[in-house]
Amino acid sequence: MDSQRDVLVIGGGIFGAAIAWALGRRGLGQRVLILERGQPAGGATSRAAALVTMARDDPALMALAKETFQAMAVLEGEYGEDVGRHTVGALHVGSASHAEALQARARHCASFGIDSHWLDKSQALARAPWLAPQSFELAAFYPDECFVEPYLLSSAYLRTATLLGAQVRLSSDVQSIGVMHGRVTGVHLTDGTHLPASVVINAAGAWANLLSTDLGLPLPMAPVRSQYWITEPAIQFPRDGAIVLIPEIRAYARPEMGALLFGVREKQPVAVNPRHLPKDLTGFVFDPDDADGWQNLGEGAQSLADYFPAVNTLGLAHYITGPSNYTPDGQLIIGASRAIAGLFVATGCNGSGITFSGGVGRLVAELVSGAPTFVAPEVFDPQRYGDIDPYAVDFLASCAAARAMKSSG
Numbered sequence: 001m002d003s004q005r006d007v008l009v010i011g012g013g014i015f016g017a018a019i020a021w022a023l024g025r026r027g028l029g030q031r032v033l034i035l036e037r038g039q040p041a042g043g044a045t046s047r048a049a050a051l052v053t054m055a056r057d058d059p060a061l062m063a064l065a066k067e068t069f070q071a072m073a074v075l076e077g078e079y080g081e082d083v084g085r086h087t088v089g090a091l092h093v094g095s096a097s098h099a100e101a102l103q104a105r106a107r108h109c110a111s112f113g114i115d116s117h118w119l120d121k122s123q124a125l126a127r128a129p130w131l132a133p134q135s136f137e138l139a140a141f142y143p144d145e146c147f148v149e150p151y152l153l154s155s156a157y158l159r160t161a162t163l164l165g166a167q168v169r170l171s172s173d174v175q176s177i178g179v180m181h182g183r184v185t186g187v188h189l190t191d192g193t194h195l196p197a198s199v200v201i202n203a204a205g206a207w208a209n210l211l212s213t214d215l216g217l218p219l220p221m222a223p224v225r226s227q228y229w230i231t232e233p234a235i236q237f238p239r240d241g242a243i244v245l246i247p248e249i250r251a252y253a254r255p256e257m258g259a260l261l262f263g264v265r266e267k268q269p270v271a272v273n274p275r276h277l278p279k280d281l282t283g284f285v286f287d288p289d290d291a292d293g294w295q296n297l298g299e300g301a302q303s304l305a306d307y308f309p310a311v312n313t314l315g316l317a318h319y320i321t322g323p324s325n326y327t328p329d330g331q332l333i334i335g336a337s338r339a340i341a342g343l344f345v346a347t348g349c350n351g352s353g354i355t356f357s358g359g360v361g362r363l364v365a366e367l368v369s370g371a372p373t374f375v376a377p378e379v380f381d382p383q384r385y386g387d388i389d390p391y392a393v394d395f396l397a398s399c400a401a402a403r404a405m406k407s408s409g
């Protein structure tokens with residue numbers, strides 16, 4: 001191995017790729033080696049609905065999301081990458097009783113320079129003809145919001161990172177992170193190889209705890225089932241239709257090649273112990289008794305029909321599911337170990353890792369290089385919950401509950 005490569009990134013999902021890219025942009029590319037045991041973006045990343053939205057209530061998360069828009073502009077403009085971006089804008093719709101919340105969000109976003117304006121009902125329906133006209137009273141439109149092709153965005157980070165000097169090593173299954181005298185020494189692969197390093201960044205997604213917990217760094221998160229459905233194509237789903245967010249029922253939808261992709265946040269999300277998660281997610285089912293997730297929706301499906309009546313008559317062509325890492329407080333997990341020098345972690349996406357990827361990459365690169373950070377990192381501190389047991393049933397339940405509370409934005 002190239003002895004200069006002393007910064008190891010575990011995981012070639014969108015977080016690992018964005019971190020390598022951001023390190024490369026800071027002139028550190030020649031030091032970076034990404035270790036991926038499967039295919040890049042083959043974990044949660046390629047399964048994402050990939051809404052990329054800045055309009056949120058939490059300023060730290062907005063800052064991360066804004067960075068992703070900056071990163072996409074650089075990838076497209078400077079490197080000619082196609083990230084599959086569809087800037088269709090996002091409609092936030094609600095009943096009169098939800099008006100205050102929608103208005104507060106629009107004001108809050110304006111103070112962060114995020115543009116929005118109100119649409120009347122006919123203007124809103126022109127952007128989302130599938131919405132039942134009587135189902136909403138207010139519609140705020142955020143014109144800059146988009147969705148992307150997650151595999152393309154992740155590949156763009158990775159390809160550009162390699163142009164900037166980083167290397168990717170496939171078939172590299174990390175068994176453990178080496179530590180001696182309070183410093184990382186590198187990683188051990190399952191094939192017996194030891195790769196020395198002075199910096200190790202754990203971006204192993206849903207599997208990150210399997211590498212961290214035994215080092216005394218339990219990560220306050222659990223993989224929780226995320227899911228969405230795609231209808232059959234139909235005339236009421238224009239390809240350039242808007243993303244629609246319905247905070248009252250925690251639902252979202254977006255166009256998908258003449259069909260509608262939608263998700264409704266279910267009442268009782270399913271968390272899984274990461275020890276029971278296979279390395280390859282192909283064919284993995286969270287709940288064998290509810291393989292298409294529909295039962296679990298319960299009243300979510302009923303309330304969705306109020307907004308989207310055709311959901312009861314249209315055929316559903318696809319059901320996509322995968323793990324997202326939820327934390328009890330809804331914040332990501334980004335930072336350094338206090339006990340082990342050179343050990344960093346970046347995970348805990350809370351179902352929005354595509355959206356936050358640019359910010360996660362930048363923040364990790366700043367922390368690793370000791371530069372001032374663009375956002376206060378304390379809120380993302382991996383040790384903020386102390387010495388928890390991330391595999392305990394109660395803890396898994398608290399992470400699942402965090403998904404149930406997540407707003408659709």
Ligand SMILES: Cc1cc2nc3c(=O)[nH]c(=O)nc-3n(C[C@H](O)[C@H](O)[C@H](O)COP(=O)(O)OP(=O)(O)OC[C@H]3O[C@@H](n4cnc5c(N)ncnc54)[C@H](O)[C@@H]3O)c2cc1C
Nearest residue numbers: 011013043044045049050051174205322349352353354355
């Ligand atoms: C159904 C669904 C819908 C979603 N919708 C959205 C959305 O609309 N918007 C949004 O922003 N986000 C969305 N997400 C979330 C998004 O997909 C994730 O936040 C994001 O992909 C997380 O990226 P990651 O790199 O942390 O994890 P992953 O993509 O899972 O990458 C982790 C990588 O680490 C590798 N790895 C793990 N352990 C090891 C090891 N020991 N050695 C070597 N390699 C290892 C894995 O093989 C994997 O490739 C959705 C997720 C799902 C499942």
